[in-house]
Amino acid sequence: MASSVVENRSFGLRLGSALFVIVWLLIAAFPFFWTLWGSFKVELDFFSILDWTDALTGPRTEQVYGSTFTSTAYEGAWIQEEFWRSVINTSLVCFFVVCTSLTIGTLGGYALSRSGFRYTFWLLIAALIFRAVPPMTLVAGYLLPFFELNMWGHLPTAVIVLVAINQPFTLWMLHSFFEKIPKDLDESAKVDGCTQFQAFRHVIIPVMWPGVITTGLFSFLLAYNDFAVTAMVLSKENQTMIPKIASFLGTTQTEGNVMFAVAASVSAVIPLFILVMFFQRQIVSGLTAGAVKG
């Protein structure tokens, strides 16, 4: 049946679709490749007043370094500006955010999907409202208490804040994944004498991994990409990658510094690139998980 629909598509329509998709792919992906290529040039080539093709051919890069490619921007960013420190900080923050938010989110999401009482509906609505609050307004609320409690500036503070901000989303996503796991599974375990926690531990945990991995990816992306919280809550030496890149921009006057930011940005995009490559299916299923229920 479906094949007849496909056959009916005219050649012109297919061509039109294909052209449209090609244009879109250019718009979507070209900036990244252009910047990756340009990050190995000197600033005067990447930002060329004379001729835009300089960014491709790199004549001034060749003049200065004897080759059309140079890794000076990367050396400057990673070694001179100590970008590696931010990379370590980001790794730590991401690791702990993902672990913590999955642990408490799984428990909460499981409970929401298995309790038939009405308050679960209102808890989900409350989570939705919390999801709507812009993080920047929350940051305004954190600063004063954090100063007074001496919590400001440390990585663990950023971790718990990010976990909390991420919870509403995590709960919704895990809730919809747990809804898909048949309730009979843990009900029968309970009939056999398990407590609710034992049923969760021995019956649900072994089958929940696809949903948990997907949710974990989104927690990771949130922690990795955050700017609002990490820029305001972390001290300079504990900065993660994104605020660090933003801080490069403040000192753009001296030549080369813009290229540091370019190199650092490319360095920060590459892990995301790899992530999408390997987990494309999970990301797509995660994006649609909230939507399938309408």
Add this chain to the structure above:
Amino acid sequence: MKHKTFFWFFLPTALAMLVFIAAPILSILMQSVFLPHEQVVIEVESCGPFGCSTTTSVDQEATAKLWEEAPLGRFAGMQVYFDRGHLAVAEVGEAWSTTQSWGEFFGTLGNLPLYRALAFTLTYTFVSTPLLIILGFAIAVAVNNLGPWLKGPVIFFSLLPFVVTQLIGSLILFWMVDARGVIGTFIQWIADDPDLSLKASTPLTWIMLIVYGVWNSAPFAFVVFYAGLQTLPQDTLESAMVDGATRWQRIRYVVIPHIMPLVTFVLLIQLMDNFRVFEPIIGFSAEAHATSLSWIIFNDLGGETRQLSSAAANSVLTIIGVSILLAPVLVRTWRESKAKT
């Protein structure tokens, strides 16, 4: 599940949300009605061999004592909300009575920080959200027409603008639209104006930010709609074709009603996310031409003098804005849930 079991399962996540989302909202409510204490100034008369002079200095001890007695600062009530930096009641009233036309009135409002930020935030939210939904839908339909072997790579590259950090995504575009960058040069060539700079003009900056917003979020709409297209009821499509419906009629009367719930979902998420627009403004260094509600809070909090009261008042106003924006959706959910029981 028993109430008690539910409670223990749900406690950790509830605690996290209460302490780090609900409590900060209360915290900004409190902070917004207090102002820092003024420093206690004392005059000291010092007499030397050439006569006496009085100098004023800050009495650190007395100031510290004030803070100790009232750690929140002095109570200011709604003063912060009404001052020039926020709702600017006096200035708006004056503009209302002195200006002759609407244009002039809104021009005056545009000079007040909060209204300026509000204007951009609302424009951004209500222009980029529908555009990205339309673009996302168009891409989904087009990709759906392609052969299956192409779909994987297409989705991979389409996801990039969405997955990459907003700040970095906007920086990458910003470097390209720079007057010396590739897109900037291209635009100058199209407009035939070698001095054209997107950064220097307010309308062009707004357009640039909105284009960025669409570029950034269209992949999300695309993926959601594309998933919806996979579950299209083939029978309905077939019978529509048998009845002689054109391609456009099939999209209009079968496809769009089928994915309408998904449109609502994307709309809800994107209204929330576009209302908090902030990182593109930093990435495009657009502060001079466009500010958003989140940006003015960031601006209050940053720098040497952290203006906590001002930031708190702006935050409260922002949250009120979000509530107004989402009220229709929430009311509808509430009605539906009431209808169910």
